Amino acid sequence: MKNDPFKIQEGSIKDSKLKGFSENQHSGDYLDFVWEKSAQTLGRFFAESQSRRLFKVLLAVLFILLSRAFYLQIIKGDTYRNRAEGNRIRHEIVKANRGLIYDRNGVQLVKNVSHFFLYLWPDNWADENKKQETLQKLTEVLAVPATDIEESLKNYKKGEKVLVFENVTYEKAIQLMLAAENNHSIEISYEPRREYFPQFGLSHELGYLGVVSEKDLAENPAYNYNDRLGKTGLEYIYENVLRGQDGFRQIEVDALNRAKNSIGWQEPKDGTDIVLTIDAAAQSQLYSVMAKNAASNGKNKMAAVVLDAKDGGVLAMVSLPSFDNNIFTSALKKEEYSTLMSDPNTPLLNRVVSGEYPFGSVFKPVVAGAALEEKIIDQNFTVQSTGGVQIGNNFFPDWRPAGHGKTDIKWALADSVNTFFYTIGGANNQWLDKGLGMEKILQYAKKFGFGSPTKIDLTNEVEGFLPSQAWKEKTFNDRWYLGDTYNLSIGQGYLLGTPLQVAVEMAYFASGKAWQPHLLKGIKQETTLEEKATPVILENLLSQNNLDIIRQGLRETVVIGTAKSLQSVKVPVAGKTGTAQFNHNKTPHSWFASFAPYDNPQIVMAVLVEEGGDTGLAVTVSRQFMEWYFNR
Secondary structure (H helix, E strand, O other), X not given: OOOOOOOOOOOOOOHHHOOOOOOOOOOOOOOOOOOOOOOOOOOOOOOHHHHHHHHHHHHHHXXXXXXXXXXXXXXXXXXXXXXXXXXXXXXXXXXXXXXXXXXXXXXXXXXXXXXXXXXXXXXXXXXXXXXXXXXHHHHHHHOOOHHHHHHHOOOOOOOOOEEEEEEEOHHHHHHHHHHHOOOOOEXXXXXXXXEEOHHHOOHHHHXXXXXOOHHHHHHOOOOOOOOEEXXXXXHHHOHHHHOOEOEEEEEEEOOOOOEEEEEEEEOOEOOOOEEEOOOHHHHHHHHHHHHHHHHHHOOOOEEEEEEEOOOOEXXXXXXXXXXXXXXXXXXXXXXXXXXXXXXXXXXXXXXXXXXOEOOHHHHHHHHHHHHHHOOOXXXXXXXXXXXXXXXXXXXXXXXXXXXXXXXXXXXXXXXXXXXXXXXHHHOEOOOEOOOOHHHHHHHXXXXXXXXXXXXXXXXXXXXXXXXXXXXXXXXXXXXXXXXHHHHHHOOOOOOEEOHHHHHHHHHHHHHOEEEOOEOEEEEEEOOEEXXXXXXXXXXXXXXXXXXXXXXXXXXXXXXXXXXXXXXXXXXXXXXXXXEEOOOOOOOOEEEEEEEEOOOOOOEEEEEEEOOOOOOOHHHHHHHHHHHHHOOO
């Protein structure tokens, strides 16, 4: 054992014999390391300033992360939640039908017809290859150049679909629906569009619908880029009434934009129907009469209006040449629009309210009434017409070279004697020392509504023009002469107005008052009709005695004067013919304004034929219409 190094010796050394050792204190069970601040044995991993800097960086990063999380989840939480929901739910607009338009007897003047429409969602193109693949497919099916389709995409806005093609045929729509199964940038919808009846010749009055502009969207956020709204005529004036309220459907889609479930629906609300004062039968007849006379006489620019003498409602209104407003119900091709705009006959112009013409002799009843009312003359005053009046070096002619003989106010109106009106308008020392003068004539012209719009419910009505001495001096650097007053007295010179203004003038002579002309009779409210109140705009301009004198002269126009052919009409007619010069190198315009029956007026009519001359074409149109109207 003594020599064995691996032998543990026991009992030879006692624990209690070790100095400083205590069995109860477990001496030596731990090591006590004393850390001295000055000690450099272990060293330091980081300097204190670097530790503080790192701590600040970590705090800054943590603050940015928390701030971003707060912004995304709290401030913008609803926005991104809606966007995510939008990626899952497709919101489709369901178009409402536009309100219908009827005539006074319930005849439908427009209708809504549904067609297939092709839309594209450019946002769903993953890349340029997908776009070209789509364009090639559409080119094959629709048989249109890809450039035409790309043209429609020019105004594309992110998140919006683009209307590419309207009125797709059923066969082509089916092909495109099949293509849309695997190409989610293609959408085929079935939507209503306006359709008009060309046989009525109401294109100017009804107007048409057009695409929504940026200005429209700014003024009314309820519209969208693929909407149609009224641009002219009644479609524009009563847009807020006729326009319905679109509905919508919400469809749940998968990641490939394929429909899975319908999860929401709001029924569209159709627009409100309106009823017009138009008589569809009378409108169709007037259009037919004018078109036939235009074709047979080579005078294709005409305007005519028929008013209800008892309330100013428009029974018929036609402007030739007309146009087919159905071309505006679909995307208008540039070629079609250019053809309309470049047509020298200006088919888009509503000559009844937008055409300005010299009045000629249809203005003479105003001058005659003014002379009576101002006591310049009475019904017994006469002049001797010998063919015209000589003033200095200027000769102012009658239309009959040999003159009209002894002329009182009734014969002056019946046979349209210029000498009589030269005299009462500007005076003539031979028969009258003092005439009305320019200012009085213009004063009465204003009273009769000339120089101001009638405020009919149509677009683009013009006010006409009343000249003045100051205007002539400024425009021509020349003073007003007696000859200018002579021309004004017979409705010539610088005086301009519309056929509708002439109809309103004649409406006053028919009954002693004239209502504001209008096309809206009422708005349908379920089973009732809310009728529109109509104000009187001309009244008490002449005394009853003076009014009767003018009326008798207008009746004699048909009995013994310039419109004897109207005697063929079943009822007695009164009126005034007119021939208005506007260019010495061109044929003058032809006018006829009338009312019937004479004793109890029902209708008032004004007809203008551009460059119709003195062949009585305006009288012919009036006669043929009245023969039909009072014999039906």
